[in-house]
Structures are given as structure tokens and as C-alpha cells.
Amino acid sequence: MIDVINKNGLVLVGCGFMGKALLQGWLAAGVSPAAVTIMDPSPSDWVLAQPGLRVNDTPPVSPAVVVIGVKPQTMDSVLPSLASFGGGETIIVSIVTGIEIKAYEAVFGPQTPVIRSMPNLPASVGQGVTAIYGNTAAVGAPMQLAQTLFEAVGTCVTLDDEEMLHLVTGVAGSGPAYAFALAEAMAKAGTDLGLPEDLARTLAIQTVAGAGHMLSVPGADPTALRQAVTSKGGTTAEALKQLMRGQDGIADLARAAIDASRNRSIELSQT
Numbered sequence: 001m002i003d004v005i006n007k008n009g010l011v012l013v014g015c016g017f018m019g020k021a022l023l024q025g026w027l028a029a030g031v032s033p034a035a036v037t038i039m040d041p042s043p044s045d046w047v048l049a050q051p052g053l054r055v056n057d058t059p060p061v062s063p064a065v066v067v068i069g070v071k072p073q074t075m076d077s078v079l080p081s082l083a084s085f086g087g088g089e090t091i092i093v094s095i096v097t098g099i100e101i102k103a104y105e106a107v108f109g110p111q112t113p114v115i116r117s118m119p120n121l122p123a124s125v126g127q128g129v130t131a132i133y134g135n136t137a138a139v140g141a142p143m144q145l146a147q148t149l150f151e152a153v154g155t156c157v158t159l160d161d162e163e164m165l166h167l168v169t170g171v172a173g174s175g176p177a178y179a180f181a182l183a184e185a186m187a188k189a190g191t192d193l194g195l196p197e198d199l200a201r202t203l204a205i206q207t208v209a210g211a212g213h214m215l216s217v218p219g220a221d222p223t224a225l226r227q228a229v230t231s232k233g234g235t236t237a238e239a240l241k242q243l244m245r246g247q248d249g250i251a252d253l254a255r256a257a258i259d260a261s262r263n264r265s266i267e268l269s270q271t
Contacts, residue, residue: 015044015069018123025128025152026153034054065090086108132159
């Protein structure tokens with residue numbers, strides 16, 4: 001699959017933080033820089049510093065894949081400019097939150113393979129998880145190519161229902177921010193209660209990172225791990241009484257956060 005990209009080219013429309021994360025993984029997986037065309041009105045210094053990339057050059061007429069990674073609010077102006085990639089020879093992959101397949105088919109035609117994806121930020125360190133869903137034209141080789149691209153930056157799962165992408169956004173797309181917020185809160189609490197700021201920050205970050213690494217081991221079960229570290233009547237058990245209390249504990253907060261993210265994704269799909 002990488003050979004197909006290196007032969008026919010990959011066009012990345014918008015190369016922000018997520019685009020950069022994905023591109024780093026793809027280059028590491030063997031995609032040739034010369035095969036990549038970046039279309040971005042304000043390319044970052046990182047993009048401009050990468051040897052071999054084609055930045056705002058004329059893209060191939062029929063690249064193997066076009067990856068769209070712009071902000072949802074700009075899609076009305078961006079999509080029409082990409083209409084020439086329709087027709088079926090090029091696979092359209094979107095990493096844009098909330099924009100439904102039908103919006104792409106209206107521009108590129110229903111015969112064009114269109115794949116929506118929801119990657120998350122740990123892709124930047126090869127630990128991402130991406131959910132993908134494709135239209136009828138994407139069955140077979142196009143979906144396989146998308147899987148190859150996203151497996152280069154972590155785990156890739158395939159969905160049977162496009163609507164599930166809204167909920168995937170709430171759990172996985174927005175999820176890394178929840179972990180970062182937890183580390184922030186732990187560090188602040190440590191500082192407020194008497195630890196030096198740098199020490200509290202180091203302890204919080206390494207604790208969250210280490211726990212995440214334990215969860216990445218195949219077969220890891222978060223419930224079993226939590227129980228294993230919690231001695232009856234001990235310090236962790238006392239702390240968890242606060243985190244897991246009924247009305248405003250972590251379970252209710254997580255549900256509310258995921259629901260809010262899902263609802264915003266739905267709102268974006270309707271604008």
C-alpha cells in the first residue's frame with residue numbers, strides 16, 4: 001500500500017498539529033517525502049524544514065490519496081477547491097470532525113471512495129487510536145490503504161455505522177485532553193497542598209504517563225489494574241472514595257464530558 005502512495009502521491013490539505021503527527025508516522029513507515037504534497041496557506045516552520053516535501057506545489061492530478069485536515073469551519077471554502085480529485089481514482093480521507101460522508105460525496109461524487117476518520121493526538125508518538133468509516137465506494141482496497149496509513153501511527157478500528165464517529169470523538173478524539181487535564185489537576189493539588197511546583201508537576205506527569213503505559217499492554221484491564229493498586233483501607237482506597245463518589249465523581253464527569261463532545265460533533269455536522 002505504501003508503494004501505491006509513493007508511486008501516485010499523497011496530498012495533505014492542512015497540516016496542523018494532527019496533520020503533522022500523522023505525517024511524521026507516515027514518513028517513518030516509508031512514505032517518501034517526494035510523494036507528499038502539502039497544501040496549507042500558512043505552513044509551519046516544521047513543514048518548511050522537512051527535506052523533500054512538496055509544499056504548496058501543484059499536486060498530482062490523480063494522487064493515490066487526499067487527506068483533508070482543515071478546521072470544520074473552513075470546509076465550505078476548502079471542499080470546492082478540491083473537486084477535481086473526484087471521479088474515483090483518488091481516495092479521499094478526512095480527519096475533520098463532524099463533516100458527514102454525504103458532504104464529500106456532494107463534491108467528489110458517490111463513485112469516489114470517501115473515508116472519514118477520527119485519529120487522536122497520541123498518534124504523534126505512535127500510540128494513537130483511529131476509527132474509520134467509509135462509503136460504499138471505499139470497500140476493499142481503499143479501506144485497506146486507510147488502515148495502513150493509520151496503523152503507522154497506532155491502532156486503527158473500523159466502524160459499521162457513521163453515527164458512531166460522534167461518540168468516538170467524545171471518547172478517543174477528545175480523550176487525550178481528559179488525561180492531560182487530570183495531570184494538570186493532580187499537579188495543582190500537590191502544589192496547593194505543599195509540594196514544590198516543579199516536583200508536583202513531575203510526579204503528576206510521570207504518574208499519568210506510567211499508568212497509560214501499563215494500560216497499553218495487550219490484555220490490560222483498567223478495572224483490574226485499579227483494584228490491584230488499591231489496598232483495602234489504604235491511602236488509595238481513601239482517595240478513590242472522593243474520585244468515585246456517586247453524584248459528582250469521575251464516572252459522572254466522564255459521561256458528561258464525552259456526551260458534550262459528542263453533541264458538539266453532531267452540531268458541527270449540521271452546520
